[in-house]
Amino acid sequence: MVKHRLSVMTFGKILFLNLILLIESPLIGQEKISVEIITQRALNLMENLSQGNFEEATKYFDETMKKVASPEFLKKAWQSLQLQFGSFQGIKGSRFETLAGYDAIFIFCQFEKQMLDARVIFNKAGEIAGLNFVPHLEVKESPPPAYAKPDLFEEKEVEIRSGDWVLPGTLTIPRDGGPFPALVLVHGSGPNDRDETVGPNKPFRDLAWGLASRGVAVLRYEKRTRVYGEKIREDRKIRLSFTVNDETVEDALSAVKLLRSMEKINPDKIFVLGHSFGGMMIPRIASRDEKIAGFIIMAGLTRPIEEALLEQTRYLLSLQGPLTDEARKKLEEIENSVARIRSLKETGENPEEPLLGAYPAYWLDLKSYQPIEEIKKIERPILVLQGKRDYQVTEKDFHNWQKALEGRKNVTFKLYAACNHLFMEGQGLPTPNEYLYSAGNVSQQVIEDIAAWIKSWAWHDDHLNEDILK
Incomplete structure (x- = not known):
């Protein structure tokens, strides 16, 4: 053998x-x-x-x-x-x-x-x-990015409160000067920590340190499903009514509210960045707070999660050659779960067991949500970023955002040829091994672009806005 x-x-x-x-x-x-x-x-x-x-x-x-x-x-x-x-x-x-x-x-x-x-x-x-x-693989944490300058910023522990839910977080803020523009980081799917850790990589840490080194305060926090996962699982009432609003939207809005109350933060220049599924939720977050200054969508999904899930599965299976019987069986299980998700009804009986990791209320909440239509209603500045080597959220989604926001002068699109889903640079066909077993950092170009875009809108520099849009 x-x-x-x-x-x-x-x-x-x-x-x-x-x-x-x-x-x-x-x-x-x-x-x-x-x-x-x-x-x-x-x-x-x-x-x-x-x-x-x-x-x-x-x-x-x-x-x-x-x-x-x-x-x-x-x-x-x-x-x-x-x-x-x-x-x-x-x-x-x-x-x-x-x-x-x-x-x-x-x-x-x-x-x-x-x-x-x-x-x-x-x-x-x-x-x-x-x-x-x-x-044997020694998985070591990714090193601090070279573009981070620790002597230029400091970090403070904070708490994000949404009703009875209290989440620990970290505010990374420039040391001197202020008030500063600020950015809230909103996670992708799953019970993520504040750094959005995947394998040895910490993309939210990289964003926070890189941006704070360039004059932008950043707030990141533990996701509700990470801090209260056991409580959610054990409380039948909570788990059966748990939606995207509970998982993501409410805490992002609470984080914005917290920033507005803090010294050295410009309350009128607070932005929100959503990565992956968090990017998909940007239109909903924006609709709930008209005072947020602008939004950044990083690898934001535009299509139903279940559709993307099948696409990702098929892509990864294609890398392994002809399907084995067991791989085919697993694919069929996912296809069956997707079919069950699509058949859920707003009224009537639905199963109480989870489907692809979430309960019916969660899927029903997403069923009527059309991010591409909702984003058209948001008139504030938007920056859309996409990695060309991303197999999880693809250029198809990037082009969907482009089509929806076509002609908008306050919207910027950037596509990074070498970046994957975590906006780390690489070569060749993208695979999960890049995240799980290779330590890297968010591309410095991505950091520079985000910092420049935020400052352009925070400082109302029309000339710089024109440069960023090129």
Whole structure:
């Protein structure tokens, strides 16, 4: 079963191991086994393999894994692995990731010749749905960007309050002078932290530090689904009524309100930036606060999430060659979920279980939302940014924004040839590995463009506005 060092050994159905969708992880959160429990099950699996307890090793396998990875199969595969990499020396640690709706535990396995990571995939029931070994990877946090100048700004811990919901946040503000124009950062899908961390990368941190180094204060905060994920899951009333307004819009508006009350912030020059799904929500945020000075849409989706989800899935599968039976089955599951989402009714009974990570109320809230039509009603300045190498939100969406806002003198469009979904620069076909395993920073050109655009509107410099629009 051993092929070569970069694809060491594969057990059973390894589905979409490198897949990051627009919904980077469940939108709201759903009932599932805790990380502690699945980590222990992954550790037990490796201990049983190393001790030759191959029957016991299959204890938590799902039905498909039991069929394709029998105790005898495991024994032969484990022996082959040690023939290539030497005897098993021990377990050196573990880490957790969420990949395409599946939880993955990486167990760091030291062999005589090389350390490998056992990648154990779990389904929602906490059963082992896949196992393979990959070269050990030390995932290090991306370094501070070179364009950030820490001596020019300071950071303060703040709280964003929306009713009973309190979110910790960070205000990054220039040290000297003021009052400053300010920017609120609105996350993409999933329970993001204030840095919008993906793998080792922290795009919101890069934006905050880069812009504050150029005279723009930035407020970023933990997303409500990150801070209160357990509360939302456990409270039936909350989870069944939870919408995009609860998840994203209300907290963005509260962040703007907080900035208006702060010293050294110009209350008339507060802007809002939405990334990915946050970009899609810009028209709704704008409609709720007419005093926001302007808006930035970074890789903003214009189409239904479920449509983009299918498109992303098919793209990533195309990179893997001909579809396997298991990949085809997974694709069919997503297609079926999308069909169920599209069939939800405003009135009448709907299922109470989550569909693609969110409950019916969430999907129904989005069903009638048309960002392209709503953005036409917003007359304030808008900057639309897009990476040409973005497979999650594509040029199709960028062109949709362009068509909707065609002819507007206070709207600027910028397309970055080398940038991916996180606005990091790269080459070749874009894949999720750029986010998960490669540390980088938001492109400096993106930082410069955002800073110049904000200052142009904050300072009412008509000549600079003309330059930015070119």
